[in-house]
Amino acid sequence: MRAMKIPGVFRDKNKIFTENPGCCGGNRVYNEKLVKHKGRELRSWNPYRSKLAAAMLKGLELDICEDSRVLYLGAATGTTVSHISDIVKDGVVYAVENSPLAVNGLLKVSEKRENIVPVLGDANHPDRYFSIVSGVDLVYQDISQRNQSEIFVINVERYLKDEGAGVLMVKARSIDVSLKPREAFDLVCSELESSGLKVESMFDLQPFEKDHAVVVISK
Numbered sequence: 654m655r656a657m658k659i660p661g662v663f664r665d666k667n668k669i670f671t672e673n674p675g676c677c678g679g680n681r682v683y684n685e686k687l688v689k690h691k692g693r694e695l696r697s698w699n700p701y702r703s704k705l706a707a708a709m710l711k712g713l714e715l716d717i718c719e720d721s722r723v724l725y726l727g728a729a730t731g732t733t734v735s736h737i738s739d740i741v742k743d744g745v746v747y748a749v750e751n752s753p754l755a756v757n758g759l760l761k762v763s764e765k766r767e768n769i770v771p772v773l774g775d776a777n778h779p780d781r782y783f784s785i786v787s788g789v790d791l792v793y794q795d796i797s798q799r800n801q802s803e804i805f806v807i808n809v810e811r812y813l814k815d816e817g818a819g820v821l822m823v824k825a826r827s828i829d830v831s832l833k834p835r836e837a838f839d840l841v842c843s844e845l846e847s848s849g850l851k852v853e854s855m856f857d858l859q860p861f862e863k864d865h866a867v868v869v870i871s872k
Contacts, residue, residue, distance in 0.1 A: 707861035730758030
């Protein structure tokens with residue numbers, strides 16, 4: 654077991670973990686495995702259930718710290734959100750989700766992890782949650798819609814600090830089923846660059862996710 658460059662994240666061969674905060678001792682979010690390591694309680698982070706975990710195992714490095722502020726678009730029921738919450742334990746995660754049913758799951762996760770702010774909202778309309786969300790250090794998006802790059806851009810422009818970063822999970826088949834996955838990924842990168850964002854890196858998430866890639870940007 655070794656600590657990764659991202660605070661609170663640990664790796665043991667092809668397994669990745671985040672540290673369960675003291676308020677959540679013994680708490681599981683999705684029946685993940687808990688292990689003890691040098692007096693810490695760690696939660697197993699399944700790369701087959703979380704694209705961010707998959708990306709980290711493939712070399713993604715995020716410039717976030719314990720007090721970072723994160724805007725998470727497409728939060729679902731909070732699997733990945735909970736691990737980001739572990740990392741930014743002194744920060745905040747604004748978790749935006751447009752499904753009332755999924756937000757109910759988020760609310761349960763946030764009962765113990767008070768740095769998670771569940772937001773029932775449509776990421777296509779970032780101004781609708783401006784009264785809740787303020788400037789963030791990281792915009793993270795996992796939304797399987799054809800206009801996913803457009804959604805990402807308008808949220809980055811509205812909320813990302815100038816020195817912040819963005820992470821976009823791209824699902825090729827949601828972009829255009831007639832394109833090969835690499836062509837869809839390149840198309841998204843071109844759209845982001847045309848919007849004035851700088852693409853820092855892009856790579857696929859095989860073997861954890863088929864036809865998916867992670868794109869990292871800066872302003």
